[in-house]
Amino acid sequence: MPRTCLLYQSDRPIPYLTAWQWQKQLVEERKQARKNEKDLPDVLLIIEHPAVYTLGQGSSLEFLKFSPEDPNIECHRIERGGEVTHHAIGQLVAYPILNLDYHQHDLHWYLRQLEEVIIQVLAKFDVPSKRIQGLTGVWINQSGQSQKIAQIGIKVSQWITMHGFALNVNMDLSGFECIVPCGITDCHVCNLNQFVSDVSIEEVKIVIAQTFSQIFDLELQFQAID
Secondary structure (H helix, E strand, O other): OOEEEEEEEOOOOOOHHHHHHHHHHHHHHHHHHHHOOOOOOEEEEEEOOOOEEEEOOOOOHHHEOOOOOOOOOOEEEOOOOOOOEEEOOOEEEEEEEOEHHHOOOOHHHHHHHHHHHHHHHHHHOOOOOEOOOOOOOEEEEEOOEEEEEEEEEEEEEOOEEEEEEEEEOOOOHHHHHHEOHHHOOOOEEOOHHHOOOOOOHHHHHHHHHHHHHHHOOEEEEEEOOO
16 A cells, blocks of 8 residues: 655745755654654655755865855755755755655665656656766766756655755756856756756646656645645
């Protein structure tokens, strides 16, 4: 029987710090439930953020092309793995809060499953994509060049996940020019709308949710965001 997963989506951008605090609250609630020998449903947040940069817990500042003290640029160091990345309107960010006790105690498996969600989402828009050995994320081959369309960075604590993946749909990619994306020199990034005409954020949200539920064998329950 599929496990329940609460699905939260927003029609408006959510500030990064708000979403980050929300994730931490959801994780702590699930840790406390485990201590009380109770179980809470998994959660999937699918949202957009206003322009922001985030650095993984071990990310190097050398991959920034601006000062992290610049008051005009929002930048946060967070507890996920991975290097620096960029979020902005037109990019969908998915944050799964999963209790891996009910899936697999295997972080490699979990990362590959997140990549598989993205690969299958793109396939549903007839866009072929790929993994690159030794790297995390999903790429599209364009004119003989690999372009990154999705970034992944996670944190798992007591086998409960947070953070997740970001899929570029129709965002302004110029923000990536201020960093070395994911710490990869000469990393080229792309949007889904470069390969699919008239693709909408709402349409992609639906496909992400459906695909995620299939890959992780979850039954989604839609929830309103207050």
